[in-house]
Amino acid sequence: MSPAIDLFNPTRQTGVALNARMAKGLHASLTYMFAQIGAEIAVDGARASTLMDRLAEGSRESPELYRRHYQLVTDIGAGDLTAANNNLNTMLDLPAAEQTTRVLTPGSGKDGDEALRLLPYFAAEPDTLFEFSAPPSTEAKQATLQITAAMELIERCLPGLAGEIDETIVWVVVASGHAKPNTGVENARFGGGSTFKAYGSVLLNCDPANSVSDRALSIVHEATHNALFAFAPGDGLVENDLQDRFRSPLRRDKRPIEGIYHATFVIARLAYTVRQMMASGRLDRAQREQVEQALPEYRARFNNGMAVLNDHARYTGLGRDAIDQARAHMAGVD
Numbered sequence: 001m002s003p004a005i006d007l008f009n010p011t012r013q014t015g016v017a018l019n020a021r022m023a024k025g026l027h028a029s030l031t032y033m034f035a036q037i038g039a040e041i042a043v044d045g046a047r048a049s050t051l052m053d054r055l056a057e058g059s060r061e062s063p064e065l066y067r068r069h070y071q072l073v074t075d076i077g078a079g080d081l082t083a084a085n086n087n088l089n090t091m092l093d094l095p096a097a098e099q100t101t102r103v104l105t106p107g108s109g110k111d112g113d114e115a116l117r118l119l120p121y122f123a124a125e126p127d128t129l130f131e132f133s134a135p136p137s138t139e140a141k142q143a144t145l146q147i148t149a150a151m152e153l154i155e156r157c158l159p160g161l162a163g164e165i166d167e168t169i170v171w172v173v174v175a176s177g178h179a180k181p182n183t184g185v186e187n188a189r190f191g192g193g194s195t196f197k198a199y200g201s202v203l204l205n206c207d208p209a210n211s212v213s214d215r216a217l218s219i220v221h222e223a224t225h226n227a228l229f230a231f232a233p234g235d236g237l238v239e240n241d242l243q244d245r246f247r248s249p250l251r252r253d254k255r256p257i258e259g260i261y262h263a264t265f266v267i268a269r270l271a272y273t274v275r276q277m278m279a280s281g282r283l284d285r286a287q288r289e290q291v292e293q294a295l296p297e298y299r300a301r302f303n304n305g306m307a308v309l310n311d312h313a314r315y316t317g318l319g320r321d322a323i324d325q326a327r328a329h330m331a332g333v334d
Contacts, residue, residue, distance in 0.1 A: 009228055010162045010330045015167025018230035020058025022199050025233035026069055027055035037076060041085050047092040054096055062097040063171055063201035064114045067121060070197040097170045097200065101143045101151070104173050106134040114227070115173045115201075122175075122193040122203045127153040129256055130177040130190045135206035143174045143206040150215035156278040165223045168230065172219070175179060177205060192218050192227035196197055196233075202226065213277070213287045217270055217294075225268040228262055228322065231239060237261050237319030246312055249305035257313050261323065265304025268326035269299040273331050295333060302330050 009318065030052065034043055057060070068091045075084035081308050106116035119132040135143070155162040177190040193203035202222035209215040238257050245254035250263040277283055283291065291321045306327070315323065 004321075005231060006325065007224075007231065007269065008293045009160070010158075010164040010166055012163030014160075015164035016060075017060070018164070018168050018227055018289070019060045019198055019200075022066070022230045022233050022267070023061060025053060026061070026066065027200075028234075029069065029073075030055070033072070033076070037081075037084070040081055040086060043088070044092060051092055060097045060099070060170070061169065061200065062094060063118065064111075065091055065094050065200040066196075066200065067118060068094075070121070072162055077218075079184050088159055099317065101166055101169050102171055103147050105140040105144070106173060106175060107136070108134070108137070108140070111171065115171065118173060118195075118198050118201060118203075119175060121195050121197045123180075125193065125195050126261060127251075127253065127331045128193065129179055129188065129253075130193075132175040132177045132193075133189075133202065135176040139176070139206040141172050142208060143204065144214050146209060146212060147172055147204065147219070148172070148218055150209075150214045153212055153216045153282075154219065154273075155203050156282045157277040161220070161276070165219065168226050169219075169223050171202075173201055173203050174206040175203055179246040182312065192222045193221045194217065194229070196229045200224060201228050206270045211290060213283070213291055216240060217273065217291075220270060221266055224266045225262055227269075228265060231322055232318035233318060235316045235318065237316060237322065239314040239316060240312065244312075245305075246308050249301040249308075257309070260305055260308050261313065264302060264309060265275075265326050267298050267302045267305065268330050271295060271302070272329055274298070275333070299330070299333050302326075302333075 005014060007014070034048070068087050072091065074085055075087060084258045102111070104111055104115040106119055115178060116134060122128065123131045144333065151162070154165065160311055179188055189207065190205055202219070204218055206221070209218065236258070238261055240257035242256045242258065245256060246253040246260055248260050249267065255263070274294055277291055278288060309323065
């Protein structure tokens, strides 16, 4: 039984505990994989032990390790043992993640090539309406400055949540995006993205946000998806069929219950963030007025999401735990 994690009383230790769940889940997957394919893929025992010992301790790992694990599973499923062997050997040489959150521009600077390789994984997420590319350098620099200021704002107003994010989010990747063909949203603008396949990373639009506080809420939004990935990495949050679709509180298109669960929970954490920002006394007048206006909309959207979940969701144990936390918090939001 995993130890309890309170996502509405976040601290740096919350992030450490979430990382540990993901790392130990990866350890279990690789243990099974080595047992199944050990005779077909040469595994260097010493290098494998170094990685496996680290994961067993609940280490903070890079999004590249999680992405390559997903690709390893894909390669094995396709019977491409050469690609699987190459992926595995790269995984065994990857160090643990640095103890800092960095903003990356795909194709530029340290880890820029890996950030570029992440973009198709974000675009391949179910129901993602956008494709992503490396942004122009000027826009990337401006976005990096604004993201840095937004992370500083979170630190000033919500040091506990900032600690969680600092632990769980290794890379913030800035990108340009355009709608996929025939989606009906050709003029829409993407805000951000997350993927279980590259846990520890978030994608943010390189376009300037309306304000630093808007950018801060985008970071919290995507970091909360990562928190949910790690909260229940094994059995997931719901048992519903991914093919069944229902109305969403955040999007016009219908979505699976898992997506509606994520959206509804994210709204609750955004409401938590806004309330804590306002209580901190660290916002200027314009920032306070801006974030305060969001609360009624969050309340309405949360209620809409919960109405769908109440009618249709089949929760796992951890899924019920997390949504009960969200429900308890939103009970105090006017």
